[in-house]
Amino acid sequence: MDDGIHIPREVADAEGVPDELDAGIVGPYRFPDPRRRRIAGWIYLVAAVAVGVLALGNPVIWVGAGVLVVLAAWHLIASWPLTIEQEEALSRAATAVSFPVGHASAAVTFVGLRSRPRWHVVLYDSDDPPSRRALVEFDAVTGAPVGDVYEEAVPEVPR
16 A cells, blocks of 8 residues: 555545645656746736725725736746756756666755755665665756765665
């Protein structure tokens, strides 16, 4: 049996759990593109205009409209394209290390006020059990390496 959280299909359907969160679906997982933030940005902008129009005579409500405009601006400037997909990040990381790769895992993180996406790839060598590991970071927009490749021996686990 697989480890992890299991949600019965009828509960998932009743609660409206999206298929992208279903661990039982077989196939490649695609990390959602941060450009989706543009949708929220435009919604905030439309809401700001609506609030501004409805509050023509009330300066206190203009503060709310201003907050919505700031939120809209952040969402729009933080909607980076994710041009490097997971498979490419894994492939680039494998060529950056000094050992043959066995297991590897990639995760997207976000850096800075504009939440620029960055791939963090952890790789283990092909020994059984692995004797070396590495961390490689890539800018997920340009594909440029970020910092140095960090490699080390896997510490002994006491038994």
